[in-house]
Amino acid sequence: MALYREQGIVLRSYKLGETDRIVHLLTQGRGKVRAVAKGVRRPGSRFGGRLEAFSHVDLQLYEGRNLDVIAQAELLAPHAVVREDYARSAAASVMSEVVDAVAQEGERDNALFLLLRAGLQALAAAPADPAVFVDAFLLRVASIVGFHADTDACAVCRRAGPHGFLSVKAGGSLCPGCAPPGTRMVDLEVLEAVRTLAAAGEWAVLPRLARERPLAHATAASYTRAFVEHHLDRRLRSYDVVPRG
């Protein structure tokens, strides 16, 4: 069995047998890895609390036939404050759920790894209302996997915007000529909110968006959910548990 070393973030885990767990990780070099942590549920386990969800860990693993086996785990960032707060834990669960859905086993995706790490760091440093980080994370994940919510130009004819029609199906804003009848028309403030949420790298400005433009953020949030669920073809189970407002 080949031994390898990887950095990873724990997405979720399931019980296996009496004392083991199957852990889903997003690793930096191998994409999603599903691995067995033997004896992790025993009180005296050598893994202790290192393999709890949202932990950023340095791992040593054995390659297995179906599942790899975790040999050692060292904590790089526990993100314990995220786990210990209900709202932040729920927000991190949405992040984990969507990454677990889009990450592929054996396919390195450094952008996705860095985004998840940044998202969890932002939550760890965030004030009480973390919902806006979830919205930003979802649009940024969608963008990484090829579904960017385009609000700068018409998503169909590429005519420079801003355009006031916003379509989930078309993937962004539409000009009056391309918008089919019944397309939702929104304020430019909402387009600006969607642009801010989807802009790569910016986390610090997000709490201000939620605080100063709550209506625009609420509309952008509902658009975000519909956009991500439509394009990733998946219902987000943890989304409704995140407290808002």
Next chain:
Amino acid sequence: MYEGAVQDLIDELGRLPGVGPKSAQRIAFFLLQADLVDATRLAEAITRVKQTVRFCSRCFNIAEAEQCRVCRDPRRDDTVLCVVEEARDVVAIERTREYRGRYHVLGGAISPIDGIGPDELHITELLHRLDREPVEEVIIATNPNVEGEATASFLSRQLDGRAVRVTRLASGLPVGGDLDYADEVTLSRAFVGRQDLRGRGTREVR
């Protein structure tokens, strides 16, 4: 494939958690070779548990009457209420013989990733109990994992503003464990929850 009754038994056993097709076949053949008395006793135990066991109307623990054994016991302390995830946690705490208060079983823990929110648990019933009963302390004894921590955090918010003391079970080093194997989270919690040796179990050091 086996004939009728044997295959039916294998199929039913195969639906149990942790029992695969091979295990189901092995158990079925064990039962086939067992005495009729033994097999009948097993069948009766399964039937009886389904017919008589229900959830306690007060605390949602497993009960064979309207209320469970703990809720019926007049010697228990009504002022302390221990909130646990599952009925089996009640058994684990009872084994310690340290706790003499009442229980409230939530029926699980908040797990957003599995779509389990606060509405799926017996949290509203807990709040109603606090309105009716003379509870002075609520001990949150959910598991120290991500779901248990989220549940504890949510309950703590819900109980904010009520005239009850809200405490959480301590977490830290396991008895018999080695300090150098402890992870940073566990060890830091052990430090936060350290106790004064002279007043062990009664005073926290700040």
